Amino acid sequence: AQSVTQPDARVTVSEGASLQLRCKYSYSGTPYLFWYVQYPRQGLQLLLKYYSGDPVVQGVNGFEAEFIKSNSSFHLRKASVHWSDSAVYFCAVSATGNTGKLIFGLGTTLQVQP
Amino acid sequence: GPKVLQIPSHQIIDMGQMVTLNCDPVSNHLYFYWYKQILGQQMEFLVNFYNGKVMEKSKLFKDQFSVERPDGSYFTLKIQPTALEDSAVYFCASSLDSSGNTLYFGEGSRLIVV
Numbered sequence: 001a002q003s004v005t006q007p008d009a010r011v012t013v014s015e016g017a018s019l020q021l022r023c024k025y026s027y028s029g030t031p032y033l034f035w036y037v038q039y040p041r042q043g044l045q046l047l048l049k050y051y052s053g054d055p056v057v058q059g060v061n062g063f064e065a066e067f068i069k070s071n072s073s074f075h076l077r078k079a080s081v082h083w084s085d086s087a088v089y090f091c092a093v094s095a096t097g098n099t100g101k102l103i104f105g106l107g108t109t110l111q112v113q114p
Numbered sequence: 115g116p117k118v119l120q121i122p123s124h125q126i127i128d129m130g131q132m133v134t135l136n137c138d139p140v141s142n143h144l145y146f147y148w149y150k151q152i153l154g155q156q157m158e159f160l161v162n163f164y165n166g167k168v169m170e171k172s173k174l175f176k177d178q179f180s181v182e183r184p185d186g187s188y189f190t191l192k193i194q195p196t197a198l199e200d201s202a203v204y205f206c207a208s209s210l211d212s213s214g215n216t217l218y219f220g221e222g223s224r225l226i227v228v
Contacts, residue, residue: 044219100147104157
């Protein structure tokens with residue numbers, strides 16, 4: 001069965017520091033992988049997605065993620081965070097060709113301190 | 115970016131009563147989804163909908179649940195009758211294509227059944 005694990009419920013970093021939010025998935029086939037962000041009082045917004053090709057994918061606002069098949073991981077990274085990056089980040093996986101049935105992790109709350 | 119609107123943002127309802135959650139999807143999108151998030155748990159897929167029909171539903175989509183989009187208006191989730199365990203945040207999403215690769219989510223409707 002598909003599953004997504006985000007082991008860190010909350011991450012606190014200082015503004016300007018680098019960031020890594022961890023995500024591990026379980027899926028036997030070729031997954032589609034996503035990172036979504038939810039800012040306060042807003043809906044989830046897609047940050048980036050991976051289907052195939054270059055395992056490092058670039059997203060919006062300087063975020064990137066790397067698909068490592070051998071480790072079943074899809075960690076999100078940013079070189080230098082800004083206070084406005086404070087939000088909840090969700091990793092998700094779906095089966096190839098699956099029609100919008102995403103499996104989400106619990107989410108990681110990121111707090112950026114000034 | 116494209117917006118998905120959900121009405122109401124929150125509602126308190128007596129157990130056994132009917133509730134309808136409304137979703138105004140992105141205007142040219144063809145595929146619609148409901149997800150459910152119980153407090154402290156992962157967001158979980160409920161149902162997807164296309165061309166007037168349910169394509170897939172999860173085991174969470176009980177017999178008391180129904181969805182429709184009459185005449186291209188709101189995409190609705192109706193629960194009749196409600197139960198205490200229906201208390202959750204319900205997220206609507208829409209997408210343009212069938213691969214579901216970019217879902218646009220609303221802010222969620224918080225339902226409290228008392």
